[in-house]
Amino acid sequence: MDRLTVTSGLLFLAADIFALLSLAMPDWIVSYVGGETRLGLMWTCETLHNRKQTCYSPSLGSAWLVTLTCVLMGSVCVTATIALLMLSHCYRATSMIIHARWVGFSAMVMFCLAAVIFPMGFHIEEIGGEPYQLPNSFQVGYSYIFFVLALWMTVVSELFAGKVICPRLGEL
Secondary structure, eight states, X not given: OOHHHHHHHHHHHXXXXXXXXXXXXXXXXXXXXXXXXXXXXSOEEEEOTTOOXXXXXXXXXXXXXXXXXXXXXXXXXXXXXXXXXHHHHHHTXXXXXXXXXXXXXXHHHHHHHHHHHGGGGGGSTTTOOBTXXXXXXXXXXXXXXXXXXXXXXXXXXXXXXXXXXXXXXXXX
16 A cells, blocks of 8 residues: 555544544534533533533534534545545555545535535524624534544545546556
């Protein structure tokens, strides 16, 4: 396995870890006004005036439900890309690398869709904003930053995968 393939695989792995980590934490949108409110796609946690923290699974609006679906599908695509890259090394099959590149591209598209659709959900009752306009009392949290990091790592991984495939297409 050449260096570009290994680099691409490791970047895809890091992107997958960051995407799953962003889903596991309830810090997509945070507020510290009147306590602490942490909104996530899978968990929401609230702490009111130094009381015990309460976490629950939120009922997501349509925009955030689509975002959750896109992130999960993107993560599945990234995992499949990693598997295809490993299989291409085991069987020395260039066609698997081509499929890995397309599945990785699909992951990138899913993550980009999630990044564009997520701000449409700022109108929910807990936030009280407008689509694409987060109120001053709220800010993006670490989970969203991890998700954007996963998105960029997927883009860079796809660029490395492209550098791997272009020279090998002449061998077919």
